């Protein structure tokens with residue numbers, strides 16, 4: 001039992017991605033029993049509902065290199081205020097996506113709350129593009145760069161002009177698909193990238209231990225941003241940008257369990273579940289299982 005409260009914030013956004021469907025992610029995870037499972041683990045749970053997000057059919061693309069910039073900025077403005085408020089009240093924000101562009105708001109909110117936090121970003125992708133390096137113009141390929149002060153002012157200024165993350169405390173796990181210039185940008189940063197090759201060679205346990213060590217250096221908590229496409233598409237088919245060769249179901253749970261053991265998790269994003277592309281809600285059910293492992297569920 002623990003007395004803390006998880007506050008769920010749904011962000012049904014798909015404006016940052018190329019295909020529709022991830023906007024249904026929050027519903028799919030709720031339908032898979034998220035709230036009840038967390039209650040069973042002894043958490044207090046308060047579902048704050050969904051943020052209001054426009055749908056692409058009612059909007060125009062004004063800038064092909066930054067699609068739906070204004071709308072995405074607006075949603076993340078709202079999100080960052082909510083996240084900061086939850087943390088200041090002593091709660092744990094659990095942000096359900098939606099596409100990964102919501103990472104802009106969750107990281108800006110954490111920064112605004114004044115907490116010094118490390119970041120572990122589970123993703124196939126680097127999400128470190130800007131309008132200069134992107135091939136798609138999709139903003140869900142940009143949130144980590146934005147949080148590090150790189151990108152459109154409308155996005156980097158949310159929650160103030162300063163960088164929202166510290167590179168030394170930021171770790172990507174599971175990378176296997178990066179755009180060439182994005183990779184160069186990441187190489188030039190002090191962000192740690194553990195690719196699938198690192199996981200193959202060193203094992204998930206060692207990789208996560210090292211990630212936790214880096215994310216907790218002179219910080220007082222860890223934020224996990226989990227993009228479901230990091231998992232192998234055989235086990236997580238319901239994602240918009242599937243790439244073969246991902247982490248397994250067991251590796252993903254192990255990672256969440258190791259993070260839970262630290263007691264340092266202060267907030268979490270679970271993003272990129274696409275029920276339209278899923279098989280009988282399998283990916284959302286997996287997402288709920290992983291959230292539970294991150295919040296303390298044990299086999300025995």
Ligand SMILES: NC(=[NH2+])NCCC[C@H](N)C(=O)O
Nearest residue numbers: 100125129136138140141241
């Ligand atoms: N959050 C994600 N699924 N991002 C995928 C990004 C893919 C590609 N690198 C792009 O910038 O378009």
Ligand SMILES: [Mn+2]
Nearest residue numbers: 100123127227
């Ligand atoms: Mn991502």
Ligand SMILES: [Mn+2]
Nearest residue numbers: 124125227229
């Ligand atoms: Mn991804």
